[in-house]
Amino acid sequence: MTIEDRGDASLVTHALARDMLTQLRDVETEQVAFRKGLVKLGRICGYEIIDGAMETEYVSVQTPLTETMGERVKGLDDVVIVNVLRAATPFVEGLLKAFPRARQGVISASRDEEAGMDDDGEFPISVDYVKLPDIEPDDTVIVADPMLATGSTMCAVLERVLEGQPDPEHLFVLSAVSAPEGLLRVDEAFPQADLLTVAIDDELDDDGYIVPGLGDAGDRAFRTTE
Secondary structure (H helix, E strand, O other), X not given: OOEEEOOOOEEXXXXXXXXXXXXXXOOOOOHHHHHHHHHHHHHHHHHHHHXXXXXXXXXXXXXXXXXXXXXXXXXXXXXXXXXXXXXXXXXXXXXXXXXXXXXXXXXXXXXXOOOOOOOXXXXXXXXXXXXXOOOOOOOEEEEEOOEEXXXXXXXXXHHHHHOOOOOOOEEEEEEEEEOHHHHHHHHHHOOOOEEEEEEEOOEEOOOOOEEOOOOOHHHHHHOOOO
């Protein structure tokens, strides 16, 4: 299994995940390649979640020649994927290749850049749209956002996801790159969540951006700035 425990978070160390992240970091990676890279990375992370957290069961199967025993993954019909708009959209597209029957939720949440970070390193968060399926106790819930910076947005999202819902069997916060400050904040606020990321970067800059990071993943994926 290519998931390593790093204290506040677990790290996806699959070679293809590291390779894809390197391509995503590159400033020369243009829009289409960047978006496709997020899709591929999401698919890899989905397979790692299946391998690392989901159980299998033995089943009888009839081949063209004889009956034999095989294994199937349990719980693939009990998955909820929450898309944190908008940067997570291609990331979630990749996750859906691993979990094609997942129920899906959408939350539009963003930080107030004009207000800036407060003295505690947090941003005011605006949650503009929430559409979530019901969560059951047997579910695996994956909340996906490529960037976990200060953790302010993710904490606001998790509050909405868990509001009035039973605790799911597994709750994953999945990101491509994370800052130590954000991981610590989310871990303290939601200790029941498993934080899963492909890279833990060095720091946040004075504007709350991850360094070295990816830049603005939403802008790069959707070409909303030049």
